[in-house]
Amino acid sequence: MPFVTSARCHEHDPNGEVWVGLRTPGTERPERLDAIGDALRGADAPEVEAEAQPDDRALRAHTPELASYLREAWECWSSSGLREDPGQDRVVPYLFPHPGLLGGLPLRDSASVAANAGRHCYDTMTLIGPGTWEAARAALDVAITAADLAADRSGAAGAGAAYALCRPPGHHACPDAFGGSCYFNNAAAAAMAMRERLGGKVVVIDIDAHHGNGTQSIFYGDGEVMTGSIHVDPGSGWFPHYLGFASEIGSGAGEGANLNVPLAPGTDDQGWLAALGEVTSWAEGRGAKGLVVALGVDAAMEDPESPLGVSREGFERAGAELARLGLPTAFVQEGGYDLARIGDLVVSVLSGFEG
Ligand code: SP5
Ligand code: ZN
Numbered sequence: 001m002p003f004v005t006s007a008r009c010h011e012h013d014p015n016g017e018v019w020v021g022l023r024t025p026g027t028e029r030p031e032r033l034d035a036i037g038d039a040l041r042g043a044d045a046p047e048v049e050a051e052a053q054p055d056d057r058a059l060r061a062h063t064p065e066l067a068s069y070l071r072e073a074w075e076c077w078s079s080s081g082l083r084e085d086p087g088q089d090r091v092v093p094y095l096f097p098h099p100g101l102l103g104g105l106p107l108r109d110s111a112s113v114a115a116n117a118g119r120h121c122y123d124t125m126t127l128i129g130p131g132t133w134e135a136a137r138a139a140l141d142v143a144i145t146a147a148d149l150a151a152d153r154s155g156a157a158g159a160g161a162a163y164a165l166c167r168p169p170g171h172h173a174c175p176d177a178f179g180g181s182c183y184f185n186n187a188a189a190a191a192m193a194m195r196e197r198l199g200g201k202v203v204v205i206d207i208d209a210h211h212g213n214g215t216q217s218i219f220y221g222d223g224e225v226m227t228g229s230i231h232v233d234p235g236s237g238w239f240p241h242y243l244g245f246a247s248e249i250g251s252g253a254g255e256g257a258n259l260n261v262p263l264a265p266g267t268d269d270q271g272w273l274a275a276l277g278e279v280t281s282w283a284e285g286r287g288a289k290g291l292v293v294a295l296g297v298d299a300a301m302e303d304p305e306s307p308l309g310v311s312r313e314g315f316e317r318a319g320a321e322l323a324r325l326g327l328p329t330a331f332v333q334e335g336g337y338d339l340a341r342i343g344d345l346v347v348s349v350l351s352g353f354e355g
Helices: 007-011 031-042 064-080 132-152 186-198 213-219 269-283 312-323 342-354
Strands: 003-005 017-019 022-024 047-049 161-164 202-206 225-232 258-263 290-295 329-333
Touching: 003 031, 003 132, 007 132, 031 047, 031 342, 064 132, 132 161, 132 186, 132 290, 132 329, 161 342, 186 202, 186 213, 186 225, 186 290, 186 329, 202 213, 202 269, 213 225, 213 258, 225 269, 258 269, 269 312, 312 342, 329 342
Parallel strands: 003 047, 003 161, 161 329, 202 225, 202 290, 225 258, 290 329
Antiparallel strands: 017 022
């Protein structure tokens, strides 16, 4: 299947992440794109350049406030002098105006650039630098182009499929907030594009090792985009900690349209594939016309960011299981941090899918 790229996705370099107050080396690095791209080229997958999308199509999962904050954050930080004094080369939040602080009073903009950095960012690990906006915006173009390709290639000959090679990842990005190395929600943008093109329900299946809390949040009250996620149990102490529990089933028109399958640390191929089977069976017969796969490969046993134990064969079988739905499918890259293996793992999922 074709894979969609944009050179601009390289431009984001978080240059580390602040965890428990310390700057540690980051794992969501530009080299991830080369590792996956090289493997896809080695497998002779055709490469397609992302098509620039208008803002109203690309940014509709998010508030205008989040979009303008991310567009301007680096420029504001640079002109504030914080790079020189105290010498912080990335946007790092300083204070989070959470509901307990405001006590019911309305949120206002702060005159401090450092304080404003906590207005939309919900953790200290998701840093903003000179190319962050360009790459995050380009990642939306890549994901939407893949969704369009998958929808447009579907017809009498069968269901089309395409893969979006994008970063930064997106599934932790919410309507008005970002974190977890994500800024904008690429898979949500793909799902909205697909719903529009196919004129019907779409299902997002998230196989990243972490719960897709942003995607869940965007579609929580929406019965037209169903969301299913298999991930390490947040109740066992894993990111995003506060979301991803089985009791979260959607609300209002979206009630019953969200499915979380949390997994114990150490879960291997057997348990992980059984959970995926639970999600695909749930999706079946619910009238979806299209599928978006939030494709993180950090559930791999060697990955430094998760305690799950999925093998290369497990990923290949996951691809085959997703193909069973027989739907136009856009794969959107999420996490996966073991540079030596992620290329092979992505190729395994896609070749499993293509049978
Ligand atoms: C897209 C994606 O996979 N995001 C994962 C974000 C989860 N990161 C949680 C990191 C928790 C702290 N890790 C300590 C390592 C310090 N470098
Ligand atoms: Zn992840």
